[in-house]
Each structure stands twice: as structure tokens, then as C-alpha cells.
Amino acid sequence: MNFWETITxxxxxxxxxxxxxxxxxxxxxxxxxxxxxKIHLSPYSDVTGRRLMPILDGALGLLEETASDGQSLHEALGGDIKGFCAAIAGEEGAKNYRDKWRDQLNKNVARKLGRLGG
Known part of the structure; x- marks a missing residue:
């Protein structure tokens, strides 16, 4: 990947x-x-989507492998696709928007409390 591809x-x-x-x-x-x-993993993306690409690649690989083995979709993912997506994103350490906002709020509150206390 060159600089131009990264920027664009x-x-x-x-x-x-x-x-x-x-x-x-x-x-x-x-x-x-x-x-x-794709819909359920999109909240775990960053602005560019770079962190999400390996997760999407893994999920698609799983679908390809289970389809080629003749397994049913329920056997592969279970009945809860949203839960499956949360689990694989969590294992990769991806944070959703709520987690990012919570971290930002905690940092802001800690900074404000630090100014008030000291």
C-alpha cells in the first residue's frame, strides 16, 4: 500500500x-x-474502516467455508447474527461508537475534576 492509496x-x-x-x-x-x-459490524468501524476490514474478511471466510462444507447458516452463526458480530468484533478489540464516546466522556470528566481538585 502506497501513500496515495492510504490517503484516498x-x-x-x-x-x-x-x-x-x-x-x-x-x-x-x-x-x-x-x-x-455488514450492517451489524458497521458501528465497530473507525472513520476510514481500516480496522473493520480484517474482521469482515474473517466473517466472509467463515461463511465461505461453512457454505462449502454444506453446513446450514444456523450451524455456522447460530440464531443471533447481531450477537455473533458483537462477539467477533469484541475479540478483535474493536470498540463501537458508544464505547469510544464513553471513553472520551470519562477523560473529559477526569480532566475537569483534576482542575477542580488541584
Whole structure:
């Protein structure tokens, strides 16, 4: 990845298009799950989406592998896609917007209390 790709995000666009091409090869049930996974993982993204790309790659790889093994979607992800997404994002250490805002608020309060107390 060169500097220009980093600045413009063209590398991410290319990678995301590759994900979509891979997802189109999946059975219809898995394609619908992929769309849900993208929606439920989007709150864990940063501004650029760079931290989310490896998580999306892993989730899509899991869908591809289970589809090729002939497993049902329920066997692969369970009944709760939202919970599945929260679990895989949490294992990667990704924070959602609420976590980021909570950290920022805690820092601001601590800074204000430090000024008042000292």
C-alpha cells in the first residue's frame, strides 16, 4: 500500500469490492447473512474502516467455508447474527461508537475534576 492509496482509501475500495465479489458466489441464504453482518459490524468501524476490514474478511471466510462444507447458516452463526458480530468484533478489540464516546466522556470528566481538585 502506497501513500496515495492510504490517503484516498482506494485500497479499501478495491478490497471491499473483492469482498462483494466473493459474497456473490455464496448461496442466497449466506448472501443475506453477509448483508446483515455488514450492517451489524458497521458501528465497530473507525472513520476510514481500516480496522473493520480484517474482521469482515474473517466473517466472509467463515461463511465461505461453512457454505462449502454444506453446513446450514444456523450451524455456522447460530440464531443471533447481531450477537455473533458483537462477539467477533469484541475479540478483535474493536470498540463501537458508544464505547469510544464513553471513553472520551470519562477523560473529559477526569480532566475537569483534576482542575477542580488541584
Amino acid at each position: 482509501g482506494s485500497d479499501l475500495t478495491r478490497e471491499y469490492k473483492a469482498f462483494e465479489a466473493r459474497a456473490e458466489a455464496l448461496p442466497a441464504e449466506y448472501q443475506a447473512a453477509w448483508e446483515e453482518i
